[in-house]
Amino acid sequence: MVKMNVESFFPENIKTALKKNPPGAWMADLPADCIRLSSGYPDPALVPAEQIKAASATLIEEEHDLPLHYLGSPRMIKLKKQIQNRLVERGISIQEDEILITAGACQAIDLIARVLLDERAVVAVESPTYMEALEIFQNYTDQIITIPVDELGMQTDVFAAVLEERKRTGLTLPNFLYTIPTFQNPTGTTMSLERRKHLLELASEFDFLILEDDAYGELAFNENPPPLKAFDTEGRVFHVGSLSKVVAPGMRIGWIAGARSFITAFEWFKKDLDHPFAQATMAAYLENVNFENRLNTLQATYRIKCDILLRSLEQYFPEQVTWYVPEGGYFVWVKIPGIDTSQLLEQALALGVSYVPGKFFFVKQQVGTEYLRLSFSYADKEEIIKGIQKLGQLFSRLLK
Amino acid sequence: MVKMNVESFFPENIKTALKKNPPGAWMADLPADCIRLSSGYPDPALVPAEQIKAASATLIEEEHDLPLHYLGSPRMIKLKKQIQNRLVERGISIQEDEILITAGACQAIDLIARVLLDERAVVAVESPTYMEALEIFQNYTDQIITIPVDELGMQTDVFAAVLEERKRTGLTLPNFLYTIPTFQNPTGTTMSLERRKHLLELASEFDFLILEDDAYGELAFNENPPPLKAFDTEGRVFHVGSLSKVVAPGMRIGWIAGARSFITAFEWFKKDLDHPFAQATMAAYLENVNFENRLNTLQATYRIKCDILLRSLEQYFPEQVTWYVPEGGYFVWVKIPGIDTSQLLEQALALGVSYVPGKFFFVKQQVGTEYLRLSFSYADKEEIIKGIQKLGQLFSRLLK
Structure with a gap:
């Protein structure tokens, strides 16, 4: 032995x-x-506890056992359409097969990291940033570039300088940038429109992708700034959203909206399958609420x-x-x-x-x-x- | 550009x-x-669609918003105890912190592969075996050893010969064996008691782990054979179970039961967080059913x-x-x-x-x-x- x-x-x-x-x-x-x-x-x-209770009752009354199997609930398809419609409100025009439903933003971030990072890859993040995202990236690579945040969000001119320097010296450029441009976690700051545009120019120039964490984007005190994804003409931005902050985190509903070839790859590696009961209950809730x-x-x-x-x-x-x-x-x-x-x-x-x-x-x-x-x-x-x-x-x- | x-x-x-x-x-x-x-x-x-409807209603009536947050529902803890009690019925005595709740058996298998396999690792499987597990392992490594199945389950003598030969020639030994010993998918066969014991001896001798997929283990026409985990004195077996086949797959509730040091590592890499609404609804269902x-x-x-x-x-x-x-x-x-x-x-x-x-x-x-x-x-x-x-x-x- x-x-x-x-x-x-x-x-x-x-x-x-x-x-x-x-x-x-x-x-x-x-x-x-x-x-x-x-x-x-x-x-x-x-x-909305009472409404979710009502939604799950309606779901079973109307669909019986369907949302309790692996597949087959019509409301699983409906949820994608509902999210697609919310994205249109945010200025993001995207097809249904460019959306992947995830178990909240956390799983979305992990899935993107799983597919795009290995130990040789470089990832850029804001500093400070969401601690759970940091934990996730550190599970894949030690090469994390940090870009400071001020009251106008991430300092894109600092990022530009870092990218220039890495290019000049032959260092690996980041595979993607993780950013929370709107009501950032933890600083609460919002990236200015000018910096948003600058950032997309940098992505194109230095050929990197952007993971836009927009979990708080709909919670503006005054105006909702347009997400980075709304300016994305090249398919470089993954819009990661979540219903955790605007409905209920315990339902575990989030998404990645991005270019189809990436979404297909993310789906390939998502091995918890769909969550019919939770997803269909959420769809039943959303169909009866004035959002x-x-x-x-x-x-x-x-x-x-x-x-x-x-x-x-x-x-x-x-x-x-x-x-x-x-x-x-x-x-x-x-x-x-x-x-x-x-x-x-x-x-x-x-x-x-x-x-x-x-x-x-x-x-x-x-x-x-x-x-x-x-x-x-x-x-x-x-x-x-x-x-x-x-x-x-x-x-x-x-x-x- | x-x-x-x-x-x-x-x-x-x-x-x-x-x-x-x-x-x-x-x-x-x-x-x-x-x-x-x-x-x-x-x-x-x-x-049990009607009972699950009733369970989610009871859940919200009794716990209000608690199961809709990230944490805090008492029934999330209760679900672990309920699973622990089911495992005792199957001859598996294990502590609560040796159980990790997963989104079905699929996520459990992926999580174990994520933590134990890289492209240099070798994994052993039955042939034929569950196609989704094969897909998962192929995402991590190409080195898959296949061991034939007959009417008495996996042929452990063939496995022993393969292990001997690899050891003799200096080839990497498998990190773990994936097996469905009871009512196997796809063959429906069940590993004999003799082979089960032989397999655990081999694990000890050749120092590998066993991923026991027991999704069908409670669905015996006559007698439920004891799972491999019930014979595991060294902490080499991960018992992967699921409520998909005995309650409802759409709830996405499964588990890994194994040695604490491994469970801690699996938990580290499980980034979809807990699923409070689904888990607590399942707990509320289980508390009212004579299983x-x-x-x-x-x-x-x-x-x-x-x-x-x-x-x-x-x-x-x-x-x-x-x-x-x-x-x-x-x-x-x-x-x-x-x-x-x-x-x-x-x-x-x-x-x-x-x-x-x-x-x-x-x-x-x-x-x-x-x-x-x-x-x-x-x-x-x-x-x-x-x-x-x-x-x-x-x-x-x-x-x-």
């Missing part, structure tokens, strides 16, 4: 990945009754909650602290000079408030120690005020 | 995979009203349908034709000497009957031309008789 050595069964690339931070390291264990300013969850009052009205409600609610959070920051946080004012989405990105926010999380949790320490949004984590991400989506108004007040006291004490 | 070349964005291993047969090539487009002897779908009358009674009904129904199919084969098929008599599961594996079944599918479909040509279950497809897989699970009794009659006429004409 050979004594089994678990490690010996993993290929080298998997061994390397498993030595990095485990997934979800940024997710603290929250005490009961904690005010969750960390969670990127929708407002519980805006999750524009729903978006108006979401936008108004989140605008008010964001305002409350920003006013509370002004009132309770020490004056050295700065932040970006978001124009939509779920998040406010805060800088607390001289403080390591990851060191203070435990104390914040003891006070009954959670946030996400900034470092998790950076490839080189030491860069992000002075930042933290606050979410106004999940907590209610009173909780937001109370939570910011408590955090303000904690930080004020330390900044004296 | 650079003219975009889609191929240039794919890494070499992906390009190689994309040159193979596209996924689902074995799935013919079925004309309306076709008698589906090809489909591995459960009997529509046995899919033993349900299994008895399933077993009795499929036994009768299998008998009808076998009797029809005897009555209508030419005498040169042979098949294995299954003791459970969904399938009958038929050999029609001298006929290429893939060439005849079009004619069969024109007669209104479908089957799966045998070649798709083999790595080297030319080996399997004389076989076909028939399923007695989906079609009703009258359809089975009519379908076999039509196929019998077709084959009799050709074998004259």
